[in-house]
Amino acid sequence: MPRLGTNRYGKAEVRLLRVTRGGADGDALRDWNVSSSLSGELEAVHLSGDNGNVLPTDSQKNTAYAFAQRLGGVEPEAFALALAEHFVSSQPAITRARLAVEEYGWSRGAAGHAFVRDGGEVRTTTVVHDASEGTHVVSGIRDLVLLNTTNSEFWGFAKDEYTTLAETKDRILATQVTAQWRFRGTDVDWAAARTGAREALLTAFADTYSYSLQQTLFAMGARILDAVDAICEVRLVLPNKHHFLVDLTPFDLPNDDEVYLAADRPYGLIEGTVLADDADEAPLAWT
Known part of the structure; x- marks a missing residue:
């Protein structure tokens, strides 16, 4: 008899630009590609199509936008930690959240509101927050x-x-x-x-x-x-x-x-x- 193995689901590659206005040197940018993935008590949705424990991936996308506004232009590790902890604490069926953030660099141009996209280098962050096994950060x-x-x-x-x-x-x-x-x-x-x-x-x-x-x-x-x-x-x-x-x-x-x-x-x-x-x-x- 087949049985369900390891699984997770989430919203991949949410593009997000956070502008922090009016700093001493002008505006500041955080340019992110955010992916969330949730695990937990998800047997029912796989075996019978019962969505009762499924937080829609669209909600995960909206949460990323909302937290970008609330937290401001924080480091990507702080952002990913906050989202991962939120998903586990707010959803009783979710016991593990994995958040991955790619950050694309920008350099200031000739004015405080002008920017030039940096080269190919990408900053990466992954947070895994588990209700019983703790939190790990890999950047x-x-x-x-x-x-x-x-x-x-x-x-x-x-x-x-x-x-x-x-x-x-x-x-x-x-x-x-x-x-x-x-x-x-x-x-x-x-x-x-x-x-x-x-x-x-x-x-x-x-x-x-x-x-x-x-x-x-x-x-x-x-x-x-x-x-x-x-x-x-x-x-x-x-x-x-x-x-x-x-x-x-x-x-x-x-x-x-x-x-x-x-x-x-x-x-x-x-x-x-x-x-x-x-x-x-x-x-x-x-x-």
Whole structure:
């Protein structure tokens, strides 16, 4: 006899722009993509179509807009925490809420009311609030593109009958970072933590003389843990954005490590987790 397994439902990608008017430097923006997902006593709706325990996803959308007005231009972690706790406390059938917020950056233009959209980097936040298992916050960034023109080698690797890759003592190292960091609790200066983690990541990438992208990954995660005490775990996904030296000899031209083919695929994909010595296991944070 079939039985219902793990399930959840919610409203995905609610686009929301919150303008805070009249600050010392002019207006301020929070540009968010908000997704909510609820779990709990939802067997009836799946098995018989009884909607009695289902808060409509349209209501979840409206709640996001209302809380944006009530809370003001807060950090995305504070916003997600407030929504997650609200859904669990206000709906008797809901025992777990997951809120994910993507924040798109804007820089000020020539006037206090003028803004320029930043590049591809996106700030991310996920809050999981469970009635019995507590609250977890995971923040991070994605689509942050980094490149070192030198200080990277790759040699001494395993070889088999299909290996054609040449060893190198100098190469371009480039990646498009997805980084997530788990906080120890919820009493955190979110803005300062984000700034510290991002700066640590950038510094580690620039400062590490790399013999492999895996080595760079660990250095980035370790530097974040050292820089921000509130963070206990870092997970990184680093695609290796390959750059191949172009052969210009057919055109009687030299190429002294100057002209490269920037390949978009296929690419190596390096993933890893760096944990503080005292970090506990918290799988709920990553669900």
